[in-house]
Each structure stands twice: as structure tokens, then as C-alpha cells.
Amino acid sequence: MKRFVSVVVFSTIMLGFLLSCEGSLKDVQRINTVTFAPAAQTEDINLKYTDSGKVKAILVSPLMLDYSNMEYKFKEFPEGIHLTLVDDAGKNNYVVSDYAISYDDTNIIDLQGNVKITSFDGKELRAPQLYYDQKNEWFYTEKNFKFTDGEGSYLEGPGIDFSKDFKVFNMQRNNGEINNVE
Template identity: 80%
Template sequence: MRQFVRAIVLFVIIASGFLISCETNFKDVQRINTVAFAPAARSEDINLKYTDSGKVKAILVSPLMLDYSNMQYKFNEFPEGIHLTLIDKSGKNSFVVSDYAISYDDTHIIDLQGNVKITSYDGKELQAPQLYYDQKNEWFYTEKSFKFTDGKESFIQGVGIDFSKDFKVFNMQHNNGEINNVE
């Protein structure tokens, strides 16, 4: 009987050690799947005005901004979208709207995603599922599908485009469309 009790005690000790080591390994596996990725700051209902030499160049409105300036590659995330007003030198406004955006500090690139729509002061409109904006060069580009309308009856659509902020210079990769009333 003593041997039986010793065997059970030994079994319990070994089983306990096994379970404890499994739990430790399980916690390690869980920890691998999580990332310490928390914003340094959270701002709600923002209305930012970007100025250069005392002139307002852009106005950014968003319900939520998450500031990740605590990361190696700093960025701001706008998980609930943005409404951006771009103001040219003559004071004319163009508008950019998207469902989601990320602005990268080091590269000065804004990644716009989801129902991206740009409307120029003169009624031109571009729609795309994703669009990048290079703030330094004031240049938009995408490798995704797009549709551009001139505010009248003409349109161009395709895949892949880059263009200037004022819609005056276009480079398209694959496109088709209908141009009316060419003067």
C-alpha cells in the first residue's frame, strides 16, 4: 500500500510540474502574439491648421487621432477618417475625404484608405479605394483603381495614377474614359 501511495504522490508531483510548465509555455505563446503597440496620445474631435509663412495651407478635421510618436517610425493614425482642406496660393480650396488615414512623420506621406475622394475648387473629382499624398511635393499617387471626372461630362478611369495637387499634371498607367467638349 505504501508503494501505491508513493506512486500516486510521485504522479501528482510530476503532473503538477508538467501543468505548470505548460502554462508557462502557453503564456509565452500568448505574449508572442501581442505587440506593445499603444499610442503616446489620443485626440478626439481635432481641427488642425497647417501654416507656412503665416498662411494657412491645410485644415485637417477628424473625429479621432492616435499619435504614435513613441514608435521608432513615428506616425499618426486616423481610424475614423479625415476631412482635409488644401488651400492653394490664390486661396482656392480642394477637399480630400477618406474613411481611414495614416500620416508618416519621417517621409511626410499620408496613406488615405477607404472611399477616398478628392474634389478640386473647380469641380474636378477623383475617387479611389486608396491614395497616397506626398506632402513635400504636393503629389498624389496610387496603384489601385481610380475614377476621375472633370465636373462636366468627361471621365477617365483605370488602374494606377499620379498627379499634382491642382490636377494640372497627370500620369496614368492603364486607363479608359470618355472626353466630351474638347476645346
Template identity: 55%
Template sequence: MQAKLRRIISFQKVLLLSAATLFLISCEDNINEVRKINIKELNPVGEATDFNLKYTDSGKIKAILISPQMLDFSHLEFPFTEFPKGVNVTIYDNQGNKSFVTSNYAISYSGSNLIDLSGKVKITTHDGKMLETEQLYYDQKNEWFFTQKAYKFTDKGNVIEGLGIDFSKDFKTLDTQQITGVYSL
């Protein structure tokens, strides 16, 4: 009788252990599913290839932005638009003169109106001024560029190199930091 009772108790232990294991395994799956729901994935809500945007004001083209790829992350708490394969921007002034901005990567933050250009950033103006750097920020609201990275600024054969520069969109106001080079006034 005791042997039969021991077998029943052993069977109950095995059954209880099996049930507990199944319960824990199924709970783990549910916990992982809940975790997935609570994590916002960093996936774009929109994507465009061979992107070509023309910005107009009062019927006049003010800028043309061309990029091989645009990713829209406007659904996030801090929305942004990413151009992982770079941008080529043509900017027109009121007289129709063209200036050009290129970079290997760009990201535009909607909330702060800040654009981060990086990777071989180059600005060339219609009158021959050129700025080259590895990273450059543009404050759209104040129409102001700035960087703390090394840069090279060329104007009519004069070359200035340095670390850190701030300047207005039209290059009329420049605030250079650590500079080297010769510049004729």
C-alpha cells in the same frame, strides 16, 4: 514489511508526480508571462476623439484636418498615425483657394512620409476638378498622389475613368494608365 514498503514507494510516486505536475503548471504560466513581455502589443500611445488640427505656415492656415478619431502609434519601430473613422481635410493654396480631401479611413506613416487614404476617397479642387477612388496614396515629400485602383476624374464636364493614375498635388501633371472616356483639350 513488503506491503508497507510498497505503500511508501507508491506514496513517493504519487508525491513525485504531484510535484512534477505543479512544477510544469507553474512553468507554463511563467512561460506565458515571458511571451507576453516579449510581444509588443499593437495599442496606441495616444488617442484623440473629435480631432481638429490646423496646420499653419508663417501665420497662414495651410490645412485643416478633421477626424472623429485619431490613434497614435509613434512608439512602434515603424511609427504611424491612424484615422480609423476617416478624415476631412481642407487645403488652402497661396491665394486662399480651398481644396477638399475626404476618405473613410486614413493612415499616415511617419518614417516614409506616405499617407494611405482608403474607402470612398474624394478630392475636390477649388476650380471644380474631382477625383474619386477607393484607395489613394500621397507622398508628402514629393507632393504626389498615386493609385493603381479604379478611379474617376471629372473636370469641366469631362469624365475619365481608368485603372491607375499619378498626379501632382495641384493636378497640373497627370499620368494616367488604362483610361476610358472622352476628354476635350
């Protein structure tokens, strides 16, 4: 009987210990969970970037999530962007995408979903994804693209990189039709 009571007491203590540990374990798991939430959220943004008093770019987006509280800081535009790039002559080139993410440390913008770039003179480039290097003012992708010059000529294929003014192009493989070659 004494042994039976000892087993019951021991079992009760162990059950109590296990139940109390379960609560502590949940607390530890909750502490170790990283909260992935933006530091700030901005709606209906219209940002103008200037340099030496001249507007260089205008960014319009319905929503920006700022993750500057993360180790690798970034800004997310889950509802897309409309970006106007203004060159030194005051001519506008336009960039539109369904989604974008801008990495603060690298100055790279990842444009995704129905990406379309339109130049002031009617040239257009479409791709499912493009990267924009803000520092070097350079676009690039490994995805398929289609470039049209506004006069009936086009080039398409996988992989391209080019300057923001469409003056310098590097293509991996392409095909297309070029009209009015002089």
C-alpha cells in the same frame, strides 16, 4: 511497496513542477506579447498646418489614434478625414476619405474608402484608395479612378499619379470622354 511509494512521490513532485511551470509559462507568454495600443487618442480634431504664417492645410477628423510609441510611428484616422489643402494663391482643394493612416517617417498618407478630391475649380477625382506624398505634394494609386472636370468630360481607368493642384497627370491606361477641346 518501497518502489510504489517512490513512484507516487516522484509523480507528485512532477505534477507539482508541471503545475508551477504552467503559471510561469503564462507569465512568460504575457511578457512577450506586444501591446498594440495608441500612445494617445484625440477626438474631434481640427488641425491647421502653417508655413511662414500661411495656412497650408486643415485636417478635420472625428478620431485620431497616435502610435508614436511604435518603432514605425504612424497616426490612424479610423473614422475618416476631411482635408483642405490651401495653395499659394489661397485657393482650396478638398480631400475626403472613410479611413486614413499617416506614416511619420515617410510623410505618406494612405487614404482608403470612397476617396474624393475636389479642386477649387470643380474638378473631381474618385478612387477606392489613394496615397498622398506630403513632401512632394503628389497623389498616386494603382487602383481604378474616375476624374471629371466639372464640364462633362471624364477619364477613368487603373493607375494614376498627379500633382495636388491637378496640373500634372500621369495615367497608365484610361478611357473617357473629353468635351470642348480647343
